[in-house]
Amino acid sequence: MRRYLIAGNWKMNTDRSTGVALATAIAEQAADLKDVDLLVCPPSIYLAPVAQALAGKAVALGAQNMYFEDNGAFTGEVSSAMLTDVGAEYVILGHSERRHILGETDQDVNKKTLKALAAGIAPIVCVGEKLEEREAGETAAVNRRQFEAAFEGVTAEQATSVVIAYEPVWAIGTGKVATPEQAEEVHADLRQLLTDRYNAEIAGQVRILYGGSMKPGNAAELMAQPNVDGGLIGGAALKAEDFIGIAKAAG
Numbered sequence: 178m179r180r181y182l183i184a185g186n187w188k189m190n191t192d193r194s195t196g197v198a199l200a201t202a203i204a205e206q207a208a209d210l211k212d213v214d215l216l217v218c219p220p221s222i223y224l225a226p227v228a229q230a231l232a233g234k235a236v237a238l239g240a241q242n243m244y245f246e247d248n249g250a251f252t253g254e255v256s257s258a259m260l261t262d263v264g265a266e267y268v269i270l271g272h273s274e275r276r277h278i279l280g281e282t283d284q285d286v287n288k289k290t291l292k293a294l295a296a297g298i299a300p301i302v303c304v305g306e307k308l309e310e311r312e313a314g315e316t317a318a319v320n321r322r323q324f325e326a327a328f329e330g331v332t333a334e335q336a337t338s339v340v341i342a343y344e345p346v347w348a349i350g351t352g353k354v355a356t357p358e359q360a361e362e363v364h365a366d367l368r369q370l371l372t373d374r375y376n377a378e379i380a381g382q383v384r385i386l387y388g389g390s391m392k393p394g395n396a397a398e399l400m401a402q403p404n405v406d407g408g409l410i411g412g413a414a415l416k417a418e419d420f421i422g423i424a425k426a427a428g
């Protein structure tokens with residue numbers, strides 16, 4: 178069945194030395210954990226030194242974004258080949274900060290998802306509604322639209338490598354975590370969308386993470402939900418102790 182995945186999204190935080198120290202501290206404690214996959218996603222510029230710190234360790238490396246073109250005149254962007262070159266196995270795509278602050282569209286997320294899969298990188302596709310959308314009763318529709326757009330053209334074979342992260346925008350960095358029931362409702366909807374698009378067997382293999390103010394103190398009840406397969410952690414991923422505390426709650 179599905180293994181829990183605890184993923185740290187460091188966002189635009191850390192520097193070279195604190196990033197390496199954080200990855201090293203997580204890797205040291207990761208050895209004791211069973212039945213859970215750990216992943217850290219530092220800023221692109223620190224992927225290489227963090228990869229070095231994690232060599233031979235039970236913690237995977239991921240990026241926070243990539244571009245969908247292979248190479249060329251795209252100033253400031255990073256390609257899928259560059260990510261694999263430095264050892265990234267995952268890439269976060271369509272994070273709400275990229276959608277709502279940096280203007281990324283559903284179509285961009287789809288192109289990036291297809292490119293990552295073609296390159297052998299596991300995309301972590303983020304979906305999630307804003308507060309006003311939830312209050313307007315649009316939660317299911319928004320998450321469905323983002324899901325359907327991202328999965329356009331993804332084959333059944335590829336789908337099992339995709340990770341979905343449900344991150345309600347109102348819960349990100351606010352300390353206002355979704356209740357386990359709120360999370361489970363959306364996760365179950367997403368699993369049903371996978372079943373409808375592919376089949377129940379494939380849907381049963383895809384990991385659906387929750388993200389938004391997840392902490393050691395609330396992680397266990399969230400991950401006790403049948404369709405919550407781990408977490409995409411922001412603030413609490415910047416302290417090894419908190420990140421490992423969440424990973425322990427998965428067990």
Ligand SMILES: O=C(CO)COP(=O)(O)O
Binds near residue numbers: 344389409411
């Ligand atoms: O956006 C997130 C992870 O991608 C969640 O951030 P916080 O855990 O800081 O709320």
